[in-house]
Amino acid sequence: MTDYEVDLFVIGAGSGGVRAARIAAAHGARVMIAEEFRIGGTCVIRGCVPKKLMVYASRFKDHFSDAVGFGWTLSGASFDWPKLVAAKEKEITRLSAIYRSNLEKAGVAVVDSRATIEDVHHVHLVADGRKVSTRLILIATGAAPVFEPDVPGRDHAITSNEIFDLASLPKRLLIVGGGYIAVEFAAIFARLGTEVSLVMRGENVLRGFDEDLRTGVRDGLAHAGVKLHFGQQLTRIDKMPAGYHVSLTKGAVLDADHVMIATGRLPNTKGLGLEQAGVVLDGFGAVKVDAFSKSNVESIYAVGDVTNRLALTPVAIREGHAFADTVFGGKPEAVEHSTIPTAVFSTPELGTVGLTETEARETFDCVDIYMAKFRPLKAALSGRDEKTLMKIIVDGGTDRVLGVHILGEDASEMAQILGIAVKMGAKKADFDATMALHPTSAEELVTMRTRTARFEREIPGPEGPDAGTIAGE
Numbered sequence: 391m392t393d394y395e396v397d398l399f400v401i402g403a404g405s406g407g408v409r410a411a412r413i414a415a416a417h418g419a420r421v422m423i424a425e426e427f428r429i430g431g432t433c434v435i436r437g438c439v440p441k442k443l444m445v446y447a448s449r450f451k452d453h454f455s456d457a458v459g460f461g462w463t464l465s466g467a468s469f470d471w472p473k474l475v476a477a478k479e480k481e482i483t484r485l486s487a488i489y490r491s492n493l494e495k496a497g498v499a500v501v502d503s504r505a506t507i508e509d510v511h512h513v514h515l516v517a518d519g520r521k522v523s524t525r526l527i528l529i530a531t532g533a534a535p536v537f538e539p540d541v542p543g544r545d546h547a548i549t550s551n552e553i554f555d556l557a558s559l560p561k562r563l564l565i566v567g568g569g570y571i572a573v574e575f576a577a578i579f580a581r582l583g584t585e586v587s588l589v590m591r592g593e594n595v596l597r598g599f600d601e602d603l604r605t606g607v608r609d610g611l612a613h614a615g616v617k618l619h620f621g622q623q624l625t626r627i628d629k630m631p632a633g634y635h636v637s638l639t640k641g642a643v644l645d646a647d648h649v650m651i652a653t654g655r656l657p658n659t660k661g662l663g664l665e666q667a668g669v670v671l672d673g674f675g676a677v678k679v680d681a682f683s684k685s686n687v688e689s690i691y692a693v694g695d696v697t698n699r700l701a702l703t704p705v706a707i708r709e710g711h712a713f714a715d716t717v718f719g720g721k722p723e724a725v726e727h728s729t730i731p732t733a734v735f736s737t738p739e740l741g742t743v744g745l746t747e748t749e750a751r752e753t754f755d756c757v758d759i760y761m762a763k764f765r766p767l768k769a770a771l772s773g774r775d776e777k778t779l780m781k782i783i784v785d786g787g788t789d790r791v792l793g794v795h796i797l798g799e800d801a802s803e804m805a806q807i808l809g810i811a812v813k814m815g816a817k818k819a820d821f822d823a824t825m826a827l828h829p830t831s832a833e834e835l836v837t838m839r840t841r842t843a844r845f846e847r848e849i850p851g852p853e854g855p856d857a858g859t860i861a862g863e
C-alpha cells in the first residue's frame with residue numbers, strides 16, 4: 391500500500407475547506423490545508439461578515455432620523471469611514487485567528503501558501519516549492535469576481551475585494567451590476583453619504599428573486615437616492631485628475647471616484663493544475679462533482695463556490711462537513727440544495743425561502759398567492775415612508791407552502807425560521823393554525839387569510855399543450 395504523507399490535502403481555507411479539514415481530522419485523518427491569502431476565506435475576510443458590519447453601520451443613519459419621532463433630539467452625528475474600516479479589520483483578524491487555532495487544535499497542519507495540483511496524489515506548495523503526497527485532495531478554492539465588461543480603462547475599476555478597505559469614503563461611487571452584491575453595496579454607501587449610481591444591463595435588480603420583491607428593492611434603492619441606470623452597460627472608463635469619467639451605452643457620461651464591478655463571480659480554478667490531473671470542469675470553469683462532492687477523478691473532491699452549485703457560506707460549510715463525514719466518518723451524506731433560505735442585505739432587506747411566484751407557476755397546475763403590504767408599527771411614529779411586503783406562495787392542489795418572500799426589517803431573520811416550516815412541508819393551514827405574536831410584523835404571516843390571486847394552468851385541449859393558458863384572479 392502506498393504511504394502518503396497525509397490522508398487529505400485541502401486547497402483553500404475558506405468556509406468549505408476549513409469545515410472539511412476540521413471534521414476529517416476529528417475522524418482521525420491526517421490533514422493538511424493550504425491558504426494563499428487569509429484563513430477564513432471570502433465570507434470572513436471580504437464577504438458576508440465585513441459586509442454585514444457595514445450594513446449595520448449604514449443603517450444608523452435611518453435609526454438617527456427615526457429617533458426624532460420617538461422624542462429624541464440628536465445632534466452632531468457624523469460618520470468616520472477609516473474608523474469603521476479599522477474596527478472591521480480588527481474583527482475579521484480576530485475571526486481569522488480563531489479559524490486558525492480551531493484548525494490547529496483539531497490537529498490540521500496549516501500552510502500559508504498557494505497550492506497547486508501536480509498529479510492526482512501530489513500537491514505543490516508555491517511558497518517553498520515543497521511537494522506533498524496525499525491520498526485525497528479537496529478543492530475548496532472558492533470563486534473570484536468576474537472583471538467584465540472588458541472595456542477600455544477597465545483596469546481603473548475595483549471589485550468587492552477592494553471596496554472594504556478604501557482609504558476614504560468615496561463622494562461618488564459607480565457600481566456595475568444588478569446582483570445581490572451590487573445592490574447591497576449601493577444601499578450601504580448611499581446611507582453612508584456617498585452619491586451612488588448603479589448601472590446594469592437588465593431592466594431590474596436581483597434577477598431570479600420574486601418579481602414583487604425585486605421591484606420593492608429597486609424602489610428602496612431609488613428612495614435612498616441611488617441613481618439607477620437600467621438597460622445599459624459601460625463603454626469606457628477614463629481617468630481624470632480627480633476620479634473617473636464613465637461612459638455608458640446610451641450616451642451618458644458619469645463622474646465617479648471609484649468604479650466597482652460586481653457583475654458576477656466565477657469558480658477559482660485557473661492555474662490549479664486540474665486539467666492536467668484530468669479533472670472535468672463545466673463551461674464556467676467549475677469542478678463537476680457528484681452528490682458526494684467527488685470529481686470524475688477518484689482521489690479529487692471539491693466543495694463550495696468552486697463547484698458552482700449554490701454560492702452561499704452555509705452551503706459550502708454543509709458540503710465540506712458532508713464530504714468529511716462521507717469519506718472519513720463512514721456516514722455518507724449527499725447535501726440537498728433545495729429550499730435554502732437566503733437574504734439580500736439591502737435596506738429594506740429581503741428574506742426568502744422556496745419557490746418564487748414565477749417558478750411555482752411554471753411547475754404547479756394551481757398556485758395561490760397571499761400577499762400583504764403594510765406600514766410597520768415603528769413607521770407610525772418615525773414617519774418613515776416605509777412598507778413591509780410579505781408574500782406566501784401555496785400549491786393550490788395540496789395547500790403546501792412552496793415559498794415565502796419578505797421585504798422589510800428583519801426579513802432575513804424571519805426567512806431563517808420560515809425555512810424550517812417550509813422544509814418540513816408546512817401547509818397554509820398550519821400557518822393559519824399558528825397563533826399570532828402581537829405586535830410584530832411577522833404576525834402577518836399567520837393572519838393572511840384572503841387569497842390575493844390564484845393561477846390555474848388550463849388542461850391542454852385537443853390542440854396540444856400550447857393551448858394552455860394561465861389566468862390570474
Ligand SMILES: Cc1cc2nc3c(=O)[nH]c(=O)nc-3n(C[C@H](O)[C@H](O)[C@H](O)COP(=O)(O)OP(=O)(O)OC[C@H]3O[C@@H](n4cnc5c(N)ncnc54)[C@H](O)[C@@H]3O)c2cc1C
Nearest residue numbers: 402404405406426431432437505531532694695701702703
Ligand atoms: C461581497 C460578498 C458578500 C457575500 N455575502 C454573503 C452572505 O451574506 N451570505 C452568504 O451565505 N454568502 C455570502 N457570500 C458568499 C460566500 O462568501 C461564499 O459562498 C463562501 O465564502 C464560499 O466558501 P468557499 O469555501 O467555497 O470559498 P471561499 O470562502 O472563497 O474560500 C476559498 C479560499 O481558497 C483560497 N485559495 C484559492 N485558491 C487557492 C490556492 N490555489 N491555494 C491556496 N488557497 C487558495 C482563497 O484565498 C480563499 O481563502 C458573499 C460573497 C461576497 C464576495
